Amino acid sequence: MTGHSAQWKLFKFLKVLLFSFIFSITVLFLVATVRTFTFDADAGLQLGKWENTTAISLHLSPQQRKNLLANFKAAIQIPTVSFTETNVSTSALREFDGLLRKVFPKIFSSSLVQHEMVGNYSHLFTVPGSDPDLEPYMLLAHIDVVPADEADGWDAPPFSAQEINGFIYGRGTIDNKQSVMGILQALEYLLERGYTPRRTFYIGLGHDEEVNGLHGAVNIVKLLKSRGVKLQYVLDEGLAVLDGVISGLDGPAALIGISEKGQATVKLSVSTPPGHSSMPPRESGIGILASAVKRLEENPMPRLFGYGPERGTFEHLAHKFGLPLRFIMSNLWLFSPLLSRVLERKPVTNAFVRTTTAVTMFNSGVKINIIPSYAEAFVNFRIHSAQTLQEVLELVESTVSDERVKVELVNGFDPLPISSYDEQAFGFQIIKKTVQGMFPQLTVAPGICVGNTDSRHYKDITQDIYRFAPSWFKPGDPQRFHGVNERISIKNYEEIVLFYFQLIQNNDIRKLPPPHSGQHEL
Numbered sequence: 001m002t003g004h005s006a007q008w009k010l011f012k013f014l015k016v017l018l019f020s021f022i023f024s025i026t027v028l029f030l031v032a033t034v035r036t037f038t039f040d041a042d043a044g045l046q047l048g049k050w051e052n053t054t055a056i057s058l059h060l061s062p063q064q065r066k067n068l069l070a071n072f073k074a075a076i077q078i079p080t081v082s083f084t085e086t087n088v089s090t091s092a093l094r095e096f097d098g099l100l101r102k103v104f105p106k107i108f109s110s111s112l113v114q115h116e117m118v119g120n121y122s123h124l125f126t127v128p129g130s131d132p133d134l135e136p137y138m139l140l141a142h143i144d145v146v147p148a149d150e151a152d153g154w155d156a157p158p159f160s161a162q163e164i165n166g167f168i169y170g171r172g173t174i175d176n177k178q179s180v181m182g183i184l185q186a187l188e189y190l191l192e193r194g195y196t197p198r199r200t201f202y203i204g205l206g207h208d209e210e211v212n213g214l215h216g217a218v219n220i221v222k223l224l225k226s227r228g229v230k231l232q233y234v235l236d237e238g239l240a241v242l243d244g245v246i247s248g249l250d251g252p253a254a255l256i257g258i259s260e261k262g263q264a265t266v267k268l269s270v271s272t273p274p275g276h277s278s279m280p281p282r283e284s285g286i287g288i289l290a291s292a293v294k295r296l297e298e299n300p301m302p303r304l305f306g307y308g309p310e311r312g313t314f315e316h317l318a319h320k321f322g323l324p325l326r327f328i329m330s331n332l333w334l335f336s337p338l339l340s341r342v343l344e345r346k347p348v349t350n351a352f353v354r355t356t357t358a359v360t361m362f363n364s365g366v367k368i369n370i371i372p373s374y375a376e377a378f379v380n381f382r383i384h385s386a387q388t389l390q391e392v393l394e395l396v397e398s399t400v401s402d403e404r405v406k407v408e409l410v411n412g413f414d415p416l417p418i419s420s421y422d423e424q425a426f427g428f429q430i431i432k433k434t435v436q437g438m439f440p441q442l443t444v445a446p447g448i449c450v451g452n453t454d455s456r457h458y459k460d461i462t463q464d465i466y467r468f469a470p471s472w473f474k475p476g477d478p479q480r481f482h483g484v485n486e487r488i489s490i491k492n493y494e495e496i497v498l499f500y501f502q503l504i505q506n507n508d509i510r511k512l513p514p515p516h517s518g519q520h521e522l
Ligand SMILES: CCCCCCCC/C=C\CCCCCCCC(=O)NCC(=O)O
Pocket: 175, 209, 210, 237, 238, 239, 240, 242, 245, 246, 313, 348, 349, 352, 449, 450, 451, 452, 453, 473, 478, 481
């Protein structure tokens, strides 16, 4: 070792020491002097005077609960799988339509409810309210599911709806037939009890959400637009109740999605001359493509934690963390870079830190002794709210940086706008009130939906889109989305039905109470 490099190492060591010292002093100073800033998640409306609208309560006999469960199981047992935009399970979708008509006779025979098929297999229900001055709202869910293979390690066949220890197993139990059946079951019960809404609402059930919703949601929106419909808000699938999923958070939290990430699907391809495998070139097309893919994986997109709505999530939840996390979450202006490095270690939380990179398909070769002429890979990016589709494409090009690799955008869109979630945000507050009415122990916070939903097609006819259902997720449950052993507890499915039953009635409020209106009442 030369004297020069030893000096340099000592200098670097002293620099780190000095930085750590300054950092510790700053933290101590802040702890001692700065009043920790936290949102009071329940401020304002909690004390406000709410107009009472939930006049009808839901009491179910053991037989009714059995029927409710049987209806849900029947829905799971129909394999309404979407494979590609042009390959959906049409006969299963027809069978599903038959099931809905059979198990929800009130809805389909009611003179109040208008039912239309859209794009052949999607459903649009219109339930007119008695007061035309109130702006309508819309509930969304989707009928289709992603494929599932029992051989991947399912504890029960994915379309069996088998009951194991109080859970129903099956593809679609949390994505998203619990909402499809939950919404309609709630409406069926309300109609049976003579309910008529004050505020008009729509229910949209897409049949191709898992393959972009181009025939279902897109056509429903076209139809509503042609009728001049504007919506107060839309509620779709997305976030959920997280119970133990966020490390360090004291108690469960309901995250209501106020935005969703953007998306880009990029195709990388390499064309090379084919030939005999006994005389291979130094680099094959597969090798060139594999290196490009590896470069994308090894160079993740930049950390952007704190620059999007995820910041609001952590600030709202800060008061539910113990120290030192509470302090860190309450001072993200200082700690975002540090927190990013912790969150990026796990896939579920990494999704909140950056645009994610997922290599989902890789195809090449036809025979073991032929050098293939073509290799292709598909990479799916989920774009952080603080980035644009264009910026992601530029980064992909510069990371691949090999003219032999063709880079094409298959499809993509920017992150969705941020819906309002303040005290005067009608949809957010109605959802929050309904959640807290059922689960007073929950903290409610705005969140960002890392997956995409049909609701993104509705952005021209509403300002406010929310993504939430009260599905309870414990550690390991988020991985069941599109994974193995997707399941829901019977208790939770019943809660979902009750949630929509209450939500529909809560929407009949004419307007929200003024903020802080109840604070002086003693
Ligand atoms: C705040 C940090 C921890 C948050 C943990 C989040 C838990 C995530 C819960 C649910 C997963 C999100 C799924 C969203 C719905 C996706 C719908 C879908 O599959 N759409 C198709 C697609 O995105 O390709």
